Amino acid sequence: MSDSSPSPSGELATALALGTDARHLLVALDFDGTLAPLVDEPMSARMLPEARDALTRLSSLPDTTVALVSGRTLAHLAEISEREPDSRIHLAGSHGAEFWHPGGADDADADDAGSLRDTLADRAEAIIADTAGAWIERKRFGFALHTRLSDPERAAEAAARIDDLVRAEAPEWRRRTGQDILEFASRHEGKDAAIRRLRELVDADVVLFAGDDVTDEDALASLGAGDIGIRVGGGESVAAYRVADAAELAALLSRLAEARAGR
Known part of the structure; x- marks a missing residue:
């Protein structure tokens, strides 16, 4: 299938060639802001159609x-990515503390800090009760403060108080x-560990990873020559390498799919 999008820059063309020629290529991608535009309601995020096709x-x-x-x-990742039972796409959630592999069951350890997580999340919700637009997301291994819709000064005050709470408890x-999020977790896995695990699982010789936020830098820094x-x-x-937005990344992934299919 032909792609009418502009040709990638010289640097991105080099990346495209590396991915095309890989013996086994692992394409690992962040979701929010990378495959899907950032939205005010997190559970409404959906992959761009061109990204999904690629x-x-x-x-x-x-x-x-x-x-x-x-x-x-x-x-949540399974829901927003609209995973089908027969999907061939691996999922790594909670920054790599949870996995789902095609044809298999969910792969995650038990949460031994669940009681403390619930207590801290309850107290964090009390802290932000009067902070308009802020909300607490309860996660399997912790919780996150979202302030995308909050006044910056009030958001900073709430974050400081929650920082003090977790530092003490x-x-x-x-x-x-x-981006407008402060997160705490009892598990210390990062996206770098997730990439290493996936690379070993499939014996990939080349990894392509793309992300848009601070937490993605762990994975980006872990990549090799x-x-x-x-x-x-x-x-x-x-x-x-850098692309402007999710749409430009989707176009690059489409070119990569076409190039690997034709090699």
Whole structure:
């Protein structure tokens, strides 16, 4: 199928060639802001149609593995990615603490800190009760404060108070920040560990990873020579390549699918 989008820049053309020629290519991708535009209601996020088509095509090719690697819980990632029972796309949720593999069951350890998580989330909700637009997302291994719709000054005050709470009650928990989000988790896995696990699982010699936020930098920094790291949008990054937005990444993935199919 031909692609009418503009040809990629010289640097991205190099990345495209690396992916095309890989013996076994792992395409691992963040979801929010990378495959789907950021939205005010997180559970309404959906992949761009061109991105979905590209991932479907890539996952059907020989020696090509596709995975979504997200901070979302596995259940939420399955919902927003609209996973079908026969999907060939691997899912890594909770920054790599939960996995689902095609043809298999969910793969995650028990949550030994569930009681503390619920207590802290309850107290965090009390802290933000008067902060308009802020809300707490309860996750399998922790919780997150969302302030996308809040006044910046009030959001900063709420974040500082919740920081103090977790520092006092669960100082060993991992703290992460992102675009209008502050997250805490009892598990310390990062997207770098998720990439390593997926690479070993499928014996990939080349990994393409793309992401748009601070938590994606762990994965981007873990890539080796010959891998392809892509930052979506602005912000500081260790990525060797950059695209403007999810639409440009979708176009690149479409070209990659076409190139690998024709090699």
